[in-house]
Amino acid sequence: MTPTTPPVRLRLDLAYDGTDFSGWASQPGLRTVQGELEASLGTLLRTDEARLTVGGRTDAGVHARGQVAHLEVTPAELAKWSGARGAGADAAAEPDENAARTRARRLNGILQRRASDIAIHSVREVPAAFDARFSAVxxxxxxxxxxxxxxxxxxxxxxxxxxxxxxxxxxxxxxxxxxxxxxxxxxxxxxxxxxxxxxxxxxxxxxxxxxxxxxxxxxxxxxxxxxxxxxxxxxxxxxxxxxxxxxxxxxxxxxxxxxxxxxxxxxxxxxxxISYPADDALAARAELTRARRRSEDLG
CATH class of the missing domain: 3.30.70.660 (Pseudouridine synthase I, catalytic domain, C-terminal subdomain)
Structure with missing residues (x-):
């Protein structure tokens, strides 16, 4: 990725039955929601660098109907995910709502084979300031x-x-x-x-x-x-x-x-x-939350 091709930030809205998961966060040797999702994204995008940031880090056995996560992809990966012809195609040409459903459908297709207790509702582009964890209100x-x-x-x-x-x-x-x-x-x-x-x-x-x-x-x-x-x-x-x-x-x-x-x-x-502010308030909210966490850590 070069300075002239900035990454695209995507928001995933998802749900899962937490019964058979050892929580959200990846843990060696354990089945987790993050682990299954990142493996499925790796299969879809043919990469081992898919990394998710989550809005609510649920414990083992806890379920979700309104979980939110974000990740960054290259424009080429976005085009591939959205079904565009070739990495240089304009993946944003399709209306965002339709593209979000298309991306969700393609990721769900992989999850059905390996983790059917996870369902992706939407995968849509968001501003770079959006942070699933720190922007939440x-x-x-x-x-x-x-x-x-x-x-x-x-x-x-x-x-x-x-x-x-x-x-x-x-x-x-x-x-x-x-x-x-x-x-x-x-x-x-x-x-x-x-x-x-x-x-x-x-x-x-x-x-x-x-x-x-x-x-x-x-x-x-x-x-x-x-x-x-x-x-x-x-x-x-x-x-x-x-x-x-x-x-x-x-x-x-x-x-x-x-x-x-x-x-x-x-x-x-x-x-x-998980609720978030309007797009123009995302950066301020994230910085406020980070500042609060930093002050706690310095304690």
Missing amino acids: RRRYEYRLRDAAARRDPLTARFTADVPRALDLDRMQRAADELLGLNDFTTFCKARDGATAIRDLLRFEWRRTEDGAFAARIEADAFCHSMVRAIVGAVVSVGSGRIDMQELRDLRDARARTSRFPVMPARGLSLEE
């Missing part, structure tokens, strides 16, 4: 569970956690409300050394689903490791009567890891959406 997850009073459903068992106690939905919602806002979530996080666990929890809403499960919608600017499953575990403990509302407040304010509530199983969790 918020992330939305859903957590599904069934309590002891619910009817078992083997068809959704891979995506729904079981709680062997009866739960009170109203109590869980009141408990969820106690955690909203800008807080230090150290009690609910496995924070890195020197990093802050301060996060802005924007929404935490429970509902009963049509199939009799409980589902929580959880949104924040960002999440630290295990935070979603831990806050769900705390709220479930209130809903079952294991802890009361005052103890939840005390635990939250203590800012210390505890065994008073469980970290919920990975299979109930799904990354549903």
